[in-house]
Amino acid sequence: MKPAAFTYVRADSAEEALAALASNGDDAKLLAGGQSLIPMMNLRLAQPEVLVDIGRARDLEGIVRDGGLRIGATTRQAALLASADTLAHAPLIAHAMRYVSHPAIRSRGTVGGTLAHADPAAELPAVMVALDATMTVRGPAGTRKVPASDFFVTHLTTAMEEGEMLSEVHVPPPVAGDVRDVFLEVARRHGDYALVAVATRLVLDPSGNVAHARIVVSGVGDVPVRATEAEQRLVGERLDDEVIAVEAGRLAAAPLSPPADVHASSRYRQDVTAVLVRRALVAAGKEQS
Numbered sequence: 001m002k003p004a005a006f007t008y009v010r011a012d013s014a015e016e017a018l019a020a021l022a023s024n025g026d027d028a029k030l031l032a033g034g035q036s037l038i039p040m041m042n043l044r045l046a047q048p049e050v051l052v053d054i055g056r057a058r059d060l061e062g063i064v065r066d067g068g069l070r071i072g073a074t075t076r077q078a079a080l081l082a083s084a085d086t087l088a089h090a091p092l093i094a095h096a097m098r099y100v101s102h103p104a105i106r107s108r109g110t111v112g113g114t115l116a117h118a119d120p121a122a123e124l125p126a127v128m129v130a131l132d133a134t135m136t137v138r139g140p141a142g143t144r145k146v147p148a149s150d151f152f153v154t155h156l157t158t159a160m161e162e163g164e165m166l167s168e169v170h171v172p173p174p175v176a177g178d179v180r181d182v183f184l185e186v187a188r189r190h191g192d193y194a195l196v197a198v199a200t201r202l203v204l205d206p207s208g209n210v211a212h213a214r215i216v217v218s219g220v221g222d223v224p225v226r227a228t229e230a231e232q233r234l235v236g237e238r239l240d241d242e243v244i245a246v247e248a249g250r251l252a253a254a255p256l257s258p259p260a261d262v263h264a265s266s267r268y269r270q271d272v273t274a275v276l277v278r279r280a281l282v283a284a285g286k287e288q289s
């Protein structure tokens with residue numbers, strides 16, 4: 001299959017990309033790694049008249065430590081996975097990236113492309129919500145910061161407006177304490193999008209009680225879903241109490257109405273959520289991931 005005809009524009013910087021978007025309006029689309037956009041164009045599900053290629057915009061690429069992590073939008077998924085800084089400062093990202101597609105796709109696919117594409121079964125959006133990350137969005141009206149929890153609006157839709165671009169993701173330093181990051185997923189095959197995935201960050205106080213909890217689930221709604229009741233139940237508890245883990249799993253799953261499709265029923269996704277949350281908490285208690 002071949003895409004409809006389009007004009008190709010290469011942007012070597014964020015400024016050039018924004019200028020190209022501004023002069024072409026909603027006829028233009030950014031091209032990053034092309035691993036989602038090009039298949040959609042080949043299937044004629046997307047027919048942009050102008051493609052603005054940011055894949056070689058160096059000022060949009062790279063991982064910088066600043067207490068937390070600043071990750072440029074065109075940083076390749078493979079670079080994120082291989083980064084020692086990622087592993088040291090936000091291990092949840094490294095744990096999750098192993099589940100994102102395959103090495104060949106990760107070598108082209110970008111962090112910004114994954115987040116902007118906003119597939120509700122993708123791994124990285126849930127991780128960014130769990131880490132309380134902030135998206136930097138640049139556009140004709142300037143630069144604005146959007147919390148990850150507000151960035152994902154619905155299926156394949158983000159808070160970005162026409163002419164705007166995701167330029168960077170900022171992952172703040174963790175809350176002080178003993179940080180336990182666990183990512184678990186069930187998929188039909190390794191490298192597929194998740195049927196259900198669970199991203200958890202727990203921070204323990206010096207006596208071993210949970211001081212901070214984030215549990216975010218992919219594949220069960222239009223956006224990554226935070227299990228706030230389960231999070232609240234955990235605060236002040238010890239992670240070595242499996243009864244609490246079972247209860248938190250139940251609390252995470254109960255409010256969900258997951259989608260059903262050819263791969264899994266709604267009930268299956270709900271049950272898997274309860275199991276994965278329980279397993280993630282048990283693993284966090286054992287410092288495993």
Ligand SMILES: Cc1cc2nc3c(=O)[nH]c(=O)nc-3n(C[C@H](O)[C@H](O)[C@H](O)COP(=O)(O)OP(=O)(O)OC[C@H]3O[C@@H](n4cnc5c(N)ncnc54)[C@H](O)[C@@H]3O)c2cc1C
Binds near residue numbers: 037038105110114193
């Ligand atoms: C076989 C296969 C398996 C896959 N499995 C998974 C998986 O398990 N998990 C997963 O998460 N993904 C998976 N993917 C998708 C892959 O991770 C893509 O790379 C990713 O979704 C899109 O990143 P990209 O850089 O290729 O973006 P592109 O395809 O270039 O762009 C995707 C969309 O984002 C927009 N965009 C890109 N960059 C920006 C930006 N900086 N600002 C604003 N808009 C932007 C584009 O205009 C386009 O609409 C899979 C893909 C394939 C082909």
